[in-house]
Amino acid sequence: LKGDVRIALVGFGNVGRRFASLLLGSYGRVLKERGVRAHVTGIATGRHGSAIDPRGLPLARCLRLVRSGGSLGAVNRGGPLASSRVFVARVPADVLVEITPLDRRGGEPATSHVRLALKRGLDVVTANKGPVAFAFKELTGTARRHGRRFLHEGAVMDGTPVFNMARYCLPGVRVLAFRGTLNSTTNLILSRMGRGATLREALREAQALGIVEADPTDDLDGWDSAVKGCALANALMGADARPGEVRRQGIGGVSPGRVREAARAGKRVRLVVRGDLRGRRVHLSVRPEGLPLGDPLAGDGPDTALLIKTDLMGEIGLTELGGSIDQTAYALLADLLTLFPNDQGVR
């Protein structure tokens, strides 16, 4: 699969638009160096219609249409597209890039899109944590049976290579446990509370930065962390965990007093997700913990961090500073490049 490659995007929010505009620039250049000419043959959006063109959509025009509040219907040559499901079933493409917004509790519609695309014989790239957290075993099995790939680097810590590091850089290693501060919003809130803000003030600041979902409940109650913990347990530790099974406590009950008291004891409160292999099961939990200063998880602001404990390589950590849309978009590029290794077989 080299030369001309047809890409379909389902979901066209901030990440999808950034990815598309980078395809016109730096990402396009990187792909060309790999001998790949990318054509976006379909885009499905929630509020701006959908479009298919087997010869490639005019990407710059699509971006202008959507940004100005218009509809992609104006450039659609693919017949009526009643739903995103119809779009995924019909779009002429080699790779599906799945970046729809997740529903609150079930990993849909992303999981259905991924399943359908794999069964149609498309490779799938997603930045969605839902499919990895809710259906990893099933989807990797489907991918294998159809000779396709299910790639999801962006599911946890954006483009920071969490899954790819374990897969490509720690050969022969078993992951025994992990702990992480994977939710940018609570990291920022608890960091600000440590400097005297109330939860409500800190949340407003996080919202002003644009890193909080419209409904911040999933961040605050630990659900987002639980979903990410499951994604890690499933993909790194062979588990078949579900977010509903995670012992979970959010930061709603964390008072500024508790944060200040921890600070006086030389600690920082952070919302920590943990996974521990005990026997054959991975035990998962999410709760606020007081971390000693100097702990790699006790970073500042929205930065995310993950420590993994292994059998052969001790304990190592990954940190992502910031957490920008560019970093999420990069996860999609990295996964695309996994599909098109260079001549030395290097992704």
Place this chain on the structure above:
Amino acid sequence: LKGDVRIALVGFGNVGRRFASLLLGSYGRVLKERGVRAHVTGIATGRHGSAIDPRGLPLARCLRLVRSGGSLGAVNRGGPLASSRVFVARVPADVLVEITPLDRRGGEPATSHVRLALKRGLDVVTANKGPVAFAFKELTGTARRHGRRFLHEGAVMDGTPVFNMARYCLPGVRVLAFRGTLNSTTNLILSRMGRGATLREALREAQALGIVEADPTDDLDGWDSAVKGCALANALMGADARPGEVRRQGIGGVSPGRVREAARAGKRVRLVVRGDLRGRRVHLSVRPEGLPLGDPLAGDGPDTALLIKTDLMGEIGLTELGGSIDQTAYALLADLLTLFPNDQGVR
């Protein structure tokens, strides 16, 4: 190159012995899963003689001999081995594992060993920072011309995948800058000074932990950090830097008073190595800096950390907790597995 693989070890100190004993256990199992049966056909030591056996040395017996202060001469079937250079020139092997102690300032004898082995058509795996810091361009060129690999994951941060992450997990990305606290000894010393110890007391503690070289000067004066900075600049940023060019200031002049004053200002003093791409040159420096608490480099104890700044993926970090001989030995296994990818081409 699969099936039976002949490995020669030049250098047989703590790391070499640990690697050899793990080859008899977990490493041997991991290699076998890749379809590789490893035979150690030669070992060269500084103080315990050298041995070659084309059919494979009795590894357990070699370990016993060396641990009890004996000489490997007892199991040598390879004729007289006057020097490590003669050993590298003659040993019947497919892979040379280079782990000799470095001289203070020149990257030898490791660089000569690597060069000679590559020219003989051996793949080379090393945990030595010298060859990467002093001769990266030359040695990668030699490897390419002879169709062999020059692998060096252990040169910086032991087996934490610094070089492999950049190579295998950040496709298409340019590294623009890095900063790191890469020297365990000074990390531990400055961490202890922050709790009231003098430099001398803290150094004694580090020595008791066994993480300091016989002569700690290279740690304290920043030379070790400068060598590692060059290794990163050369391998990650296309530089052709040499340690002597690095602007360098050690921790000898850092008083407990300065460390305490920094602590009062919410900072930690650490010896930081920086590399910055300016135009086509990488500017390198080593000096003590006051880092804000929460900075990923301001960890505790001997832990090492590295942050890299990229064009497409923002800034991400790697941390290694501890810094044990097992983690250095793992770097050698990871590099060996790079030579023997699995059936899906994954290392």
